[in-house]
Amino acid sequence: MDWVTEQIAIGSQQEAQDARTLTDAGVRAVLNVGIVPVWYGPPVEEHAHIALLDGRGNNPRDLAEAVATLDRFVLERGRVLVHCLGGWSRSPCVVACYLWQRQHMELEAALDLIRSRRPVIQIKPELLEFVRQMRW
Numbered sequence: 001m002d003w004v005t006e007q008i009a010i011g012s013q014q015e016a017q018d019a020r021t022l023t024d025a026g027v028r029a030v031l032n033v034g035i036v037p038v039w040y041g042p043p044v045e046e047h048a049h050i051a052l053l054d055g056r057g058n059n060p061r062d063l064a065e066a067v068a069t070l071d072r073f074v075l076e077r078g079r080v081l082v083h084c085l086g087g088w089s090r091s092p093c094v095v096a097c098y099l100w101q102r103q104h105m106e107l108e109a110a111l112d113l114i115r116s117r118r119p120v121i122q123i124k125p126e127l128l129e130f131v132r133q134m135r136w
Contacts, residue, residue, distance in 0.1 A: 001025065001081060002118040004095055007074050010118050012087040013038060022081065029077035031070055033094050034084035046077055052090045055126040060134050063097060070098045092121040093131060101136055 001011035001021060015021055016030055016038060023043045030040050030047040037049050050066045052058055073080045084090035092114050099110035115121055 001087075004099075004114050004117045007079050008070070008095055008098070009079070009081045010087050010091045010095055010114070010121075011081050011083045013083055013085050015087070016040065016081055016083040019043070025081075026079045027081045029073040029080045031066065031073060031080060031082045031091075031094070032084070033066055033082065033090045036085070046073065048073075052084070052094070052127075054084070054089050055124045056130070058127070058130055063094070063131070063134065064136070066094045067097050067101055070094060071102045087118070088120055088122045089124050089127060092118065093123050093127050096123075097131060107132070 001009045001015045003009045009025065013034055019041055028043065028045045030044050032038050032049045033052045035051050040047050048069045050062055050069060052062055070080060070082060082091045082095055096107060096110040096114055099105045100107045
């Protein structure tokens with residue numbers, strides 16, 4: 001799990017299910033953008049599952065909902081973990097969109113920030129193309 005901002009971390013499904021990791025990090029909300037629903041116990045107070053595909057075929061409303069949910073979690077819950085399966089493509093993509101659309105960063109600057117904090121990211125080109133073509 002890597003912190004991109006003071007309030008937003010990106011991680012894997014495995015990290016999201018580790019109560020000790022979440023407790024130690026002060027995570028209070030989890031946004032799962034992977035395909036598989038996951039159960040979270042304490043300390044998670046709120047969670048959401050918005051399934052995104054790792055490539056083509058996503059519905060723009062799903063990505064917009066993921067960004068809006070992340071925004072609400074940050075405002076209402078504080079520290080948030082965003083994850084997919086490995087934390088390499090979909091979850092960094094959603095965090096980049098949040099920084100772009102809600103924090104008014106340029107998309108490339110948001111991606112650079114995320115890469116500097118989580119060097120393992122490998123956002124699928126088809127997913128980035130989808131993001132760039134989306135009408136917010």
